[in-house]
Amino acid sequence: MRIGIYGGSFNPIHKGHTELAASIVQQGLVDELWLLVSPLNPLKQDATSDIAEYEHRLNMARLATEPIVGVKVSDFERHLPLPSYTITTLGELRKAYPEHEFVLVIGADNWEQFPHWYHAQEIIDTYSILIYRRPGSQLDESALPSSVQVVDTPLYDVSSTQIRDSVKKGRMMRRWLDARVARYIKKHQLYR
Numbered sequence: 001m002r003i004g005i006y007g008g009s010f011n012p013i014h015k016g017h018t019e020l021a022a023s024i025v026q027q028g029l030v031d032e033l034w035l036l037v038s039p040l041n042p043l044k045q046d047a048t049s050d051i052a053e054y055e056h057r058l059n060m061a062r063l064a065t066e067p068i069v070g071v072k073v074s075d076f077e078r079h080l081p082l083p084s085y086t087i088t089t090l091g092e093l094r095k096a097y098p099e100h101e102f103v104l105v106i107g108a109d110n111w112e113q114f115p116h117w118y119h120a121q122e123i124i125d126t127y128s129i130l131i132y133r134r135p136g137s138q139l140d141e142s143a144l145p146s147s148v149q150v151v152d153t154p155l156y157d158v159s160s161t162q163i164r165d166s167v168k169k170g171r172m173m174r175r176w177l178d179a180r181v182a183r184y185i186k187k188h189q190l191y192r
């Protein structure tokens with residue numbers, strides 16, 4: 001199968017993430033999209049940070065994607081060394097699932113930074129990349145490598161940072177959250 005790999009901290013997962021994931025599968029660009037929740041540096045997850053624990057972020061991602069056919073949550077990076085570089089993760093995925101083809105799914109914002117990524121050229125040479133548009137990020141489509149394809153997906157102007165800030169202020173932005181994720185945040189008193 002052709003598997004799209006969509007990574008992030010998902011702290012928490014919101015409709016911008018899920019609508020994008022659903023759209024990529026519905027357009028037939030991949031057979032499945034795996035949402036790779038990144039563990040992040042444990043040293044940064046102290047009492048003062050607003051990074052929810054890995055299990056919480058995974059649980060919320062599972063709740064939000066459960067109804068979406070073809071979208072799965074993966075904790076594959078849990079056992080990889082930190083920081084989890086994309087080239088390493090993709091290589092380990094290939095080893096673990098030689099029957100699948102892995103395609104990297106990133107935003108136009110990530111693409112702007114891509115030359116600075118660890119082993120960027122090797123990623124371009126080895127994997128197909130799907131780039132989705134982001135508000136405020138320009139894409140020079142005439143200068144893209146042949147392994148890169150630009151895809152149109154719904155654009156939602158929301159970020160996890162905005163959601164965390166809204167929870168802190170006691171006004172959770174429920175319209176951008178799956179109802180079960182909103183309940184989960186409340187129950188576990190996250191981002192307060």
Ligand code: ATP
Binds near residue numbers: 010017020155156
């Ligand atoms: P934060 O505000 O904490 O930085 P975020 O909302 O940008 O978080 P990430 O967990 O970093 O979320 O998201 C993973 C990926 O999802 C990012 O690489 C980003 O390109 C993409 N993404 C984030 N928000 C949206 C959105 N509203 N629409 C489409 N893609 C998004």
